[in-house]
Amino acid sequence: MNNKFFNRELSWLAFNERVLLEATDPNLPLLEKLKFIGIFSSNLDEFFMIRVAGLIDQMKSGYNKRDLSGLTPSDQLSKIREKVLALIKKQSDIFSEILTKLNKEKVFFNLDYDLFPIDSIFFNEILPVITPITISPANPFPFIHNLNINIFSTVKKDGEIFHSIIIIPGSLKRFFIFQQGESYYIFLTETIIQRFLKFIYPNFEIVESFLFRITRNADLNFHSEEVEDLYKEIQNSLIKRAVGSPVRMEVLGRFQKESISMLMEEFELNEDGLYEVNEIIDYKFLINIDIPMDKHRYPGIKKSSLNLNKKKFIFNYIKNNDILLFRPYNDLTFVSQMVSEAADDPDVIAIKMTLYRANKDSSIIKSLEKAALAGKHVCVVIELKARFDEEKNLEWAKKLEHAGCIVSYGFVDLKIHAKALLIVKKEKGKIVRYTHLSTGNYNELTANLYTDIDFITSNDAIGSDVVNLFNFIMSYSDPLGWNELIVAPIYLREKLYNLIDNEIENAKKGSPARIIVKLNSLYDEALTLKLYEASAAGVQIDLIIRGICSLVPGVKGLSENIKVKSIIGRFLEHPRVLYFHNKGSYKIFLSTADWMIRNLDKRVEVLFEIKNHKLKEKLYDYLQLNLKDNQKSWILSQNGIYKKQIAKSDRLNLQEEMQKLTFIL
Structure with missing residues (x-):
């Protein structure tokens, strides 16, 4: 096996094991433990339907090439089976333990049939x-x-x-x-x-x-x-x-x-x-068990939000303020209301939006329909290839078309994973662009379950780039120049290399050099090698990778300056945030892209720098909380094993801390 890279599939199974083991956390409410067992099952089903199925197809076709870790498809299937058998045994053991505790709380499964009208x-x-x-x-x-x-x-x-x-x-x-x-x-x-x-x-x-x-x-x-x-x-x-x-x-x-x-x-x-x-x-049914026992549930979270009742308040506010929203601690209603107000505003002449995933009865979709029926120019790029949301997105496409929206499906060979909303207004004879960019989808339900970061601005250079983004997606034309957006699959990979190379050069000159990256997944040979190069040059690197990670940390002479942690908690950690020290004049970026081949080379993704000083400080503080978390963090060792980091003193739980903070918009 190649000791420079972990296997993608086994790394994913390690992530799903961390999800399962969350059900063993003694501080977790009892009924919430059941949900993590259900999520584990749901994740595993998708893993077999896509990843295992793909490996089986490779074997049937005679494909025998080794992956980054040096394993053939046959090798991988063998190791997957061994690991899955152990995991499903662990799942049933954990469920049995929780069942014993539930019985003490008078919750029973499949017992005492004769007490109830089961025959009826x-x-x-x-x-x-x-x-x-x-x-x-x-x-x-x-x-x-x-x-x-x-x-x-x-x-x-x-x-x-x-x-x-x-x-x-x-x-x-x-x-x-x-x-x-x-x-x-x-x-x-x-x-x-x-x-x-x-x-x-x-x-x-x-x-x-x-x-x-x-x-x-x-x-x-x-x-x-x-x-x-x-x-x-x-x-x-x-x-x-x-x-x-x-x-x-x-x-x-x-x-x-x-x-x-x-x-x-x-x-x-x-x-x-x-x-x-x-x-x-x-x-999976455990996710939907609804028993009114509040003491065994998570307490509700108090979301900070603006007063949305004042007429035309939102656009007046955005005109003078760049905004960061931290989901679910801030309310996505702000974005929903933004689209709703745009639909009603006679000064709004156009709305453009990418749609990767949306919820049933989406208020955002209804606002887009309303805007189109009112005669506004509404353009929606729907990604029909969003896995397991294909059927729903087909329905949205027809529904929006019937309302008069211009609907595009982007590229056949590239998924549209960028999350962008552009609202164009004519104010006192002048065009003003209001832009929303996000690490997460326009799904009002999962916005309560996933952590994500939204950026809203009236910056004209960013708005101009978003216009270019829609032109690129719909007319396949590459604009002559981009101001603020870095777009995959054209420029994003190269930009990441340049940012890392800058830290390498600074380290070689004896200057402090540091990289902090928060992602869902890292599985890319070239970027992993680039991070190894940075480590060898003395760059201090912290990777906060929730799921798949191909990089092997802490190996002397290879990655001794790289640390990797994964945070698994009440909410699914979903933002992509990048920090580069840059000789003290640090740069912070938000992105829709994980560091994977599929994201950088086979999808339309965006990366954008946050330049507003106050917002940069918020993001820096947010990354520091990620690094300081010592209750929901798992530390990756060079042997591929994740160990739970639990401190008994100076406890810090990232997601609980985010709920305490009030982020003034």
């Missing part, structure tokens, strides 16, 4: 919508949808053996909650069905019954040079995703080897694709 639930709500399919010449093996939970039963009658499958419809609730006094009882639909199997198969002896779930390849693969209509291509690809080839089969319960062999043959899986689980199959 089964006969009135479940039985009418399920249909057992007994496999026979007249009933071929049914199609099993991706991530659907199913019950496989072997039944016997008059000495004859039958195999039958119950596909549990997605329209059924996954669980039922009953309250009795101060106690809560949670019953899973699949266990209710198994309890009443004798009523589904009357006059049959039930020989065996177990749950199984299939994970399918969900990656959308198409050749960009052959695409004539991206909208239709995405529609067709979504249909193909639904029938993607199986990559994993999970099984829960006692089973006969013959039955498993039958299923594996049907799904064309080998033994490496079989995962036996304990306790529960698919823990």
